Amino acid sequence: MMKTSSVEFLVFFTILVSSSLLAEAYDPNPLQDFCIAVNDTEAAVFVNGKICKDPKSVTADDLYYAGALNESRQVTNSLGTQITLVYDEVLAGLNTQGVAIARLDFDLNGLNPPHEHPRGSEIFLVLEGTLYAGLINSNPANPNDKNPLFAKVLNAGDIFVFPRGLIHFQYNIGKTKAVAIAAFNSQNPGVVTIGKSIFGSEPSVPPHILAKAFQLDDDKLVEHLQSLTWTGNVN
Template sequence: MKVSQFIISFITLALVIPFSNAYDPSPLQDFCVAVGNLNNGVFVNGKFCKDTKQAKADDFFFSGLNHAGNTDNDVKSNVTTVNVDQIPGLNTMGISLVRIDYAPYGQNPPHTHPRATEILVLIEGTLYVGFVSSNQDNNRLFAKILHPGDVFVFPIGMVHFQVNIGKTPAVAFAGLSSQNAGVITIANTVFGSKPPIYPEVLAQAFQLDVNVVKDLEAKFPSKN
């Protein structure tokens, strides 16, 4: 009897634990508007929440995504982020939004979002987009050329990119499955870490001459 009870308990735990760890707990209130003031606040998902009776429409509002971002930079693109820092009412909702502007031949360079899957829709222009799967999947490239109205998905954690291959500006909007998806730009992270990674380490990892690595590291520190 004890053996059968143990087996049943084990199977129950095996079934329940994966599901209990798969998602954030469901909110037990309508919303949890983030505030910076610690007084009388409840700490949820990295933010303190105001009394729900004090919430107002502006807590769920952002204006300005109709304006193009400044693409006068090295990569010729600009990401306008609308996450919990811009809309406090997004706290605990598990969703955010970005607008991406690309100058002709500009790019959103290879990067990852550690906490979110991204779904992108192209509004104007022509983009070459893609992501690379993990080592376990032999680092396969999944890529497409997008035209206005096309949609592409970048799975959570995968290195991905977008490049404007047209002669005119491009505009895209993307939704992310996190209130604060995070971003790790590969080149900035690897070659612009503070303090720098030893050049000899990166030279061996990337199969580059150590002087090439030193030159790359000299280009990035001020951008982190």
Template sequence: MMVNKGAHCLLTYVAFVLALSLASASDPSPLQDFCVAVNDSTSALFVNGKFCRDPNLVTANDFFFQGLNIPGNTSNPLGSKVTPVNVVQIPGLNTLGISLVRIDFVPYGLNPPHTHPRATEILFVLEGTLYVGFVTSNNPDNKALNNRLITKKLNPGDVFVFPEGLIHFQFNVGQTNAVAFSGLSSQNPGVITIANAVFGSNPAIDPDVLTKAFQVETNIINYLQAQFWYDNN
């Protein structure tokens, strides 16, 4: 059967598009820090890091959480408390890609610089005044944009977005308590608090590494590693 030139070009184009689409396919983003592969077929099977319940046994309580109206305990060195509502609190969130947190602050309370490796965060201020911000990543195309600080002072009713994976913070600059709620684009967004991870790792990072990284004297690193780094999550 003869194929005219136009049809041949169309077929070639379709084949190219299909090949390109297949080549660009990739695994979904992981929702746990790591997953060690095993060859044992009887080993535990997880979906997004959780077992799946028999659908016939699912109830309304699997999609329910109560108590987010209760303030978190802010009597700690940071003066803040994050109350999460993720897949741990609501099992029905598994595979749905969303979660929520409440953040309480005393005056000058701080939710310290941290990242969510698996989620973008959108924050809504209910009460108080917050100074918030995030730091951009390294930019190989324009070094002038490296680690740019983006900040804003927020009042009740204001909304701010923190892009996925970027270091960010919230600080209560008012003289009254503050309350904020955040939605996160993951059922298990993860939290890496920068100071805790760098200076409070277990076991400790070799001080020589941190001395060179931060370009300070070893005694400063030793002092920082000896501190108790409080977790407000």
């Protein structure tokens, strides 16, 4: 039997690793919900992100946001929270940088309802007040097991991490208003508010489908929920 020399093994291993790296290469993270491919030379051009400005015409204003995130925001919705998101639509210099930031203002009993970010992970820092923050893990391997909830009471200076795509929430349990800052590893992390998405879609999901999904005896409760006004809390 022919023995493989150390040099031959090193060459083989190098080729194997190189092939593996090529096989596992992937496109940049998506910056929109979908980008349908078309084979049409006459079609308009839609890119995954923004068209870049000529570098020679870039100014400091393209990299600057004068939104005063240090100032409190007035809460105007029934959730009791107001979110001011600074992403690529607000600050052009964020394009291709893979980051965004938001300020969250919570009234007493204010809730940032269960939601998830399809395009970015989040690091959440409390500046003022006391919040109860929770994260629900994805479905376990055993379908009969319950999804774990990871939750903490957060005070000023505390940080919590919400991984990309996982449902999470924050609720003001303190006796004062609360303020937090959220940072994302995407220039446009997106948000899917669970209740609004399920019961506030247009057109509506057929009630009998949601009734079965939520183990309800009839469609009446679903129809009631769909009749309500659903709103977001992002400004």
